Amino acid sequence: MKPASWCWLSSAVLAAFSLLVAGNNETEEIKDERARDACPVRLESRGKCEEGGECPYQVSLPPLTIQLPRQFSRIEEVFKEVQNLKEMVNALKKSCQDCKLQADDSRAPGRNGQLSPSPGSLEEADDNRVQELESEVNKLSSDLKNAKEEIDLLQGRLEKLNLLNMNNIESYVDSKVANLTSVVNSLDGKCSSKCPIQEEIQSRPVQHLIYKDCSDYHTIGKRSSEIYRVTPDPKNSSFEVFCDMETMGGGWTVLQARLDGSTNFTRMWRDYKVGFGNLRREFWLGNDKIHLLTKSKDMILRIDLEDFNGVKLYALYDQFYVANEFLRYRLHVGNYNGTAGDALHFSKHYNHDLKFFTTPDRDNDRYPSGNCGLYYSSGWWFDACLSANLNGKYYHQKYRGVRNGIFWGTWPGISEAQPYGYKSSFKEVKMMIRPKHFKP
Numbered sequence: 001m002k003p004a005s006w007c008w009l010s011s012a013v014l015a016a017f018s019l020l021v022a023g024n025n026e027t028e029e030i031k032d033e034r035a036r037d038a039c040p041v042r043l044e045s046r047g048k049c050e051e052g053g054e055c056p057y058q059v060s061l062p063p064l065t066i067q068l069p070r071q072f073s074r075i076e077e078v079f080k081e082v083q084n085l086k087e088m089v090n091a092l093k094k095s096c097q098d099c100k101l102q103a104d105d106s107r108a109p110g111r112n113g114q115l116s117p118s119p120g121s122l123e124e125a126d127d128n129r130v131q132e133l134e135s136e137v138n139k140l141s142s143d144l145k146n147a148k149e150e151i152d153l154l155q156g157r158l159e160k161l162n163l164l165n166m167n168n169i170e171s172y173v174d175s176k177v178a179n180l181t182s183v184v185n186s187l188d189g190k191c192s193s194k195c196p197i198q199e200e201i202q203s204r205p206v207q208h209l210i211y212k213d214c215s216d217y218h219t220i221g222k223r224s225s226e227i228y229r230v231t232p233d234p235k236n237s238s239f240e241v242f243c244d245m246e247t248m249g250g251g252w253t254v255l256q257a258r259l260d261g262s263t264n265f266t267r268m269w270r271d272y273k274v275g276f277g278n279l280r281r282e283f284w285l286g287n288d289k290i291h292l293l294t295k296s297k298d299m300i301l302r303i304d305l306e307d308f309n310g311v312k313l314y315a316l317y318d319q320f321y322v323a324n325e326f327l328r329y330r331l332h333v334g335n336y337n338g339t340a341g342d343a344l345h346f347s348k349h350y351n352h353d354l355k356f357f358t359t360p361d362r363d364n365d366r367y368p369s370g371n372c373g374l375y376y377s378s379g380w381w382f383d384a385c386l387s388a389n390l391n392g393k394y395y396h397q398k399y400r401g402v403r404n405g406i407f408w409g410t411w412p413g414i415s416e417a418q419p420y421g422y423k424s425s426f427k428e429v430k431m432m433i434r435p436k437h438f439k440p
Contacts, residue, residue: 210234212296214243215438218251225250227279232289232296239289242279244432249440252302252432253293255285258406259428261394265378269362272379273325284379284391287322287329287357294321299433301333303390305340305408306428308397313340313411320433322357328364329357331381341410346387350409355381376404395425 211217212232222228225245230253231238244252258265263282275286293299301320306312319334333353336342344352356364357379363371365382372385380389387409395405399422406426408414414424 213293213434214241214245214253215251215434217243218245218438218440223250230293232292236292240279241285241289242283244430247304247432248302251434251438251440253434254279254430254432255290255293256390256429256431257282258390258394258426258430261396265391266393267359267379269359269379272357272359282394288325290322291324291329293433298436300436301431301433303338303340304428304430304432305411305426307411307424308427311412314338315340315342315344315408317344318436327356329381331355331357340408343388343409343411346409350383350385350387352381352383352386352388355383358382375402378404390429390431398422398424 210231211228213230214228216230217228222243223245225243227240228243229238229240242254242257244250244254257277259282261282263277265284267276267284272284273287275284275289277283299320301317303315304312305314315336315338317333317336319332321332323330323332331352331354333344336345355366358365358371358373358381359379360371360374360377363373365372366384367382368384372382373379376382376386376389377393378389378391380386380391382389386407389404389407392403392405392407399405400420403423405423406429408426411424
């Protein structure tokens with residue numbers, strides 16, 4: 001017989017024997033030493049049975065390994081979920097306790113021994129507050145309406161006094177500037193006339209340390225039409241200019257030249273401010289430089305024009321001044337003389353004198369419905385809009401459409417052109433200045 005079978009047989013015998021002994025309430029011990037040695041199962045008696053039915057017998061079994069079903073593996077997960085549920089229950093208990101404490105606090109007497117207001121009284125207080133706010137809003141609206149009526153009344157009074165009429169203000173400023181310019185020129189003329197040695201100084205070459213314009217180079221004997229460096233204002237840097245030493249005795253500082261259309265004159269404010277182009281071909285010297293040149297001395301302006309038929313005419317103005325950028329480069333021209341006609345003082349509505357400089361991106365003209373610089377593709381001292389524009393587009397022949405080319409409104413035959421017909425263009429244009437009291 002196998003040992004395992006013998007072990008289980010011994011166990012069964014011992015179990016039956018223990019039952020027999022228990023029936024008799026006797027205490028005995030197994031004497032079968034051989035069975036004890038073959039199998040570690042033992043039955044021991046520890047005393048008499050108690051009244052509750054439990055007998056003091058102990059069964060000692062060997063260690064056993066039992067294969068359990070697969071479903072038993074989820075017992076551990078179940079234990080974890082039970083633990084989580086316990087924690088959640090504890091947290092809910094704590095929250096309930098906190099809520100209860102807060103409720104008790106809200107029902108506790110206040111500082112004055114009174115209970116906190118009930119929800120009904122809170123809603124009533126909120127309604128009262130809303131009514132107060134509505135009342136304040138209505139009052140402010142009424143005050144605002146009254147203030148608006150007062151403003152409208154004051155504005156009407158101001159309009160009656162013409163204080164808001166910008167045209168009147170501008171005309172007033174223009175007249176004051178013109179008067180000041182006239183006074184300064186008059187004083188300068190008196191000073192020049194009272195200097196007996198002025199002609200002697202100009203009659204002989206003098207070596208200048210600073211050459212303010214081309215006339216100073218002419219004075220020291222320069223007779224070549226060339227590029228020279230001038231310093232009209234010692235506080236500012238010097239710059240190069242082209243000097244015409246041939247026309248009408250020479251000494252002219254050229255401000256602008258149009259020859260062949262090689263330079264685009266449809267430029268913005270910045271370009272007209274600093275200047276652009278080639279001094280030997282086509283260029284605009286720059287409004288800042290023109291201001292410094294006309295500020296240093298009392299200047300005259302000469303404009304030479306030539307059309308594609310070979311007709312050459314000129315316009316001469318006995319005074320020419322351009323203000324600084326703060327004053328938007330306001331133009332001032334004096335009396336006219338010449339053969340091309342006075343296009344700068346064409347009429348009351350087209351008068352370029354005392355006008356601000358305008359470019360496609362900076363509207364300073366007097367035209368209320370748009371920008372003349374943008375419409376005519378250039379920078380110029382537009383009125384509303386023009387009777388002259390020497391910075392217009394360069395056309396190599398007659399053109400149609402908008403009169404955005406080089407234009408001089410008093411040119412012979414130009415008024416006979418049809419509005420929608422061909423417009424005349426110019427072959428060459430030149431603007432140049434020199435001191436009023438210069439003698440070649």
